[in-house]
Amino acid sequence: MERTLIIFKPDAVQRGLVGKILARFEERGLQIAGMKMEQLNDDMLQEHYAHLRDKPFFAKLTRFMKSVPVVLAVLEGVEAVDIARKMCGVTNSREALPGTIRGDYGMSVQSNVIHASDSKETAKKEVARFFAAKELFHYERADFHTVYAEDERNK
Ligand code: IDP
Ligand code: MG
Numbered sequence: 001m002e003r004t005l006i007i008f009k010p011d012a013v014q015r016g017l018v019g020k021i022l023a024r025f026e027e028r029g030l031q032i033a034g035m036k037m038e039q040l041n042d043d044m045l046q047e048h049y050a051h052l053r054d055k056p057f058f059a060k061l062t063r064f065m066k067s068v069p070v071v072l073a074v075l076e077g078v079e080a081v082d083i084a085r086k087m088c089g090v091t092n093s094r095e096a097l098p099g100t101i102r103g104d105y106g107m108s109v110q111s112n113v114i115h116a117s118d119s120k121e122t123a124k125k126e127v128a129r130f131f132a133a134k135e136l137f138h139y140e141r142a143d144f145h146t147v148y149a150e151d152e153r154n155k
Contacts, residue, residue, distance in 0.1 A: 001076050001077060001078065001080070002076065002077065002078065002079060002080040002081055002120065002123070003033055003074050003075070003076045003080060003123060003124075003127050003136075004074070004075055004076075004080045004081040004084045004085075004116060004117045004123045004127075005072065005073075005074055005115070005116070005117045005123060005126040005127050005130060006025070006072070006073045006074075006075055006084060006114055006115065006116055007070050007071070007072050007073075007114060007115035008021065008022075008070055008071040008072075008073070008113075008114055009064075009065065009070060009111065009112070009113060009114060009115060010064060010065065010067045010068045010070060010111070011106075011108070011111040011112075011113060012071075012105075012113045012114060013068050013069065013070060013071060014068060015105075017105055017113065018071050021101055021105070021113070021114060022073065024087065024101065025073075025075055025084065025087070028077075028083065028087065029077055029143075029147040029148075030075040030076065030077040030080055030083065030084065031075065031076050031077060031139075031141045031144075032073060032074070032075060032076075033074040033075065033076040033136050033137055033138075034072075034073065034074040034131050034135045034136040034137060035071065035072065035073045035074070036071070036072055036131075036135065037069045037070070037071050037072075038069060038070060038072055038130070039066070039069045039070075040065050040066055040069075040070055041066065042062060042066070044129070044130075045061075045062045045065050045066070046062075047129060048126070048129065049061060049062070049065075057110065060110065061110055064110055064111065072130050072131070074127050074131055074136060078148060078152055078153075080123075081116075081117055081118075081119065081120050081123045084116040084117070085116050085117070085118060086100070087100060087101055087116075088100060088101050088102060088114055088116040089101060089102035089103045089106075090102070091109060091112060092109045092112070093105075093106025093107055093108050093109065093111075093112045093113065094106075094107060094108075094109075096112075101113055101114055102114070
């Protein structure tokens with residue numbers, strides 16, 4: 001099973017959207033492997049957004065990400081990374097398709113509701129960056145055998 005990191009960004013927390021968005025993932029069939037609230041700091045954000053360090057908006061982005069505590073979740077499922085990314089929608093919320101999370105809840109590029117890992121490799125690094133092994137849980141959700149066909153359960 002694949003795991004991916006979701007961050008409910010400060011705008012999702014401030015707007016009271018965490019539960020609604022988490023429900024979308026749960027209803028799709030992704031199961032929660034870990035979840036917590038945390039106040040992000042500069043060190044964490046320098047690492048998490050390392051690919052954007054030279055961008056002119058980087059300081060504003062980190063200020064935004066530190067403005068209130070965020071909710072972090074690790075979601076698990078077959079092809080979880082790709083599914084969560086598709087459900088998330090493109091970076092600019094104004095261009096995100098209706099039906100995606102950013103396309104349904106966002107109006108901003110920066111304040112675009114959630115973060116979702118962009119590849120399997122990134123997901124592995126991001127999960128390890130934010131979650132200790134003891135904060136992650138292996139269990140079988142009661143609907144597991146209904147959500148997946150028999151030949152899909154070991155992927
Ligand atoms: P992603 O979140 O869709 O993967 P990235 O390019 O990895 O997009 O950028 C990370 C985050 O940085 C975005 O989600 C958004 O919050 C912010 N960001 C990206 N591009 C811009 C920009 O042009 N202006 C302001 N913020 C941006
Ligand atoms: Mg990204």
